[in-house]
Amino acid sequence: MVPLLELERAYESAKSDSVFQKQFADLLKNFAGRPTPLQFAARLTEKLGGPRIYLKREDLLHTGAHKINNAIGQGLLAQKMGKPRIIAETGAGQHGVASATIAAHLGLECVVYMGTEDMARQALNVARMRMLGTEVVGVSSGSRTLKDAINEAMRDWVTNIRNTHYLLGSVLGAHPYPTMVRDFQSVIGREAREQILAAEKRLPTHLFACVGGGSNAIGLFYNFLRDAEVKMAGIEAGGRGNGLGEHAARLAAAQGFTGARPGVLQGTYTYVLQNEDGQIAGTHSISAGLDYPAIGPEHAWLADQSRASYVAVSDDAALSAARLLARTEGIIPALESAHALAGLLERAPQMSKDDLVILNVSGRGDKDMDTYQRLL
């Protein structure tokens, strides 16, 4: 608890620290490449024949995904707290690369924990982290994916707590992480709101984003939460079936996905995929970044309030969506982001030409080329 309290104090003080905020804004602009464009997707819009579709291009950021926003914020915070070493977990490898990148940029030591199954399917990102001088530690316990990487990172953190900051990559874990990560990612929706008002003179009717832990989704949603007319959809990984172990859908019980109940995992009370005895279930998704048994607690709250809706799409639907975006817009999305598009494709037939959509392209697909080559 003491380190969490220390982190909370440091974060609260950073919020009103003009030097910190100036550094953060400067790195987002000049190092990461913000603001990212909000691009009108003309051919995709025409192809679907329904809503007007805009793409929030987080894939264009340095390192290739929205993860760099949070990594910069927490990297600066580690520096402010005087911690010379950062550790991180990673699923798809994008958060690991972002952490390795900010560590190198700020001169911090960095160790990243990654499930060995994920290391195999995201080999490019492993190579990138190593080139950046980060030590990548393979985790072969449990399901050898994101959940187990977080367990191992937490074990490292409690062991090296005095000199180490745990740079958690999603809106997960104990307080203050879900709040802090949301705040660092909320730049996505802040920009998107201004950009859509400039382009269309009105608010969007729908937002779409994929949800693993949920950081890109909450980053997009947050600045629209008070706009009651803006509908929000979080798209989860439906994997290859409805049974426990075949998917990573925590909030899609209405679609028949089984096994999610409120529970506690890794310091968070939220919806968790588990068996009747409270043991955490295995998950499956073709997308390493969505392959996780719990969901960020703020998404659980938004779902309970019916402020956002959550649906799951299958591995196959995500693959098809990735190919569609590549061929209509010239953008190869990450498999995670392809889930968001697959969710839109399923909804689009019920939408009208007056509907206005922002879809978050949270990351680019370079890391997934092996999978795309194999399966498409």
Place this chain on the structure above:
Amino acid sequence: MTSTLTNSPANSTRISRRFAQLRERGELGIVAYITAGDPSLNATLEYVLALAEAGADVIELGVPFSDPLADGPTIQRASERALRAGTTLAGVIELVARIRKTSQVPLVLFSYYNPVLQMGLEKFAAAASAAGADGVLITDLTPEESAEYRDILARHQLDTVFLAAPTSDAERLAKIAAVSSGFLYIISRTGVTGAKDSMPEDLPALLRRARNATSLPLAVGFGISLPGHVSMLGGLADAAVVGSALVSEIETAASPDGAAWALSSRMRALKEAARHGLSKREAPTGVGK
């Protein structure tokens, strides 16, 4: 929630009575941890009885969990073996009832929060108490989030043991002690469970801070495996917790009977150190309740 942080009602569980006896004798207690269901609940029954017979003062029964993030590799592997054998929280509670048919050794259920939460706090506390458990330790429940849990366990006469990390200052130690009953579990080093060769240098200072913060018995765990460690704790703590070293004996034994014998001889060596080592000679004065 902090306003509800108060001491649990005074109780006289087997745990408190055992610590009172130890203090009277000026003797360091040994708390033994093993993972229940590793490799089967029948084997665990045999191990618990062997440990109690060899002098263990309190036994912690680990409830296996899929994601034991406070544990090192030894107990992670034990949890995996126990889960593969089909161990559930309900099964561990039944085991407590079986132990009670032949032994009155103080028993603490050592669990992560989610299995307990899924059973339901009330149902869990009632069943554990009826089976004859004396206390519960939840590794991933913080004092701040524990009010309802403590109320329910106290109503069922179960001690609530909490962990105190070495990063805790005096104020934090007092806060953790205020919600604990039975004993306070002091984590000897930053990190996860697992046997280590030496004891951390800052441990005596941590234990002095804890003594100033509470009159509860102090049990020190994480990294304790050898009689020499036990000797060193004499006069500083009320008990040493030995876990991974025992779990390793179970892991490497050729048979459950062999494991029971190994546990028994290791426990005797530890108790010997506790009774005759530095612990006795350095027993402090004026430390009692």
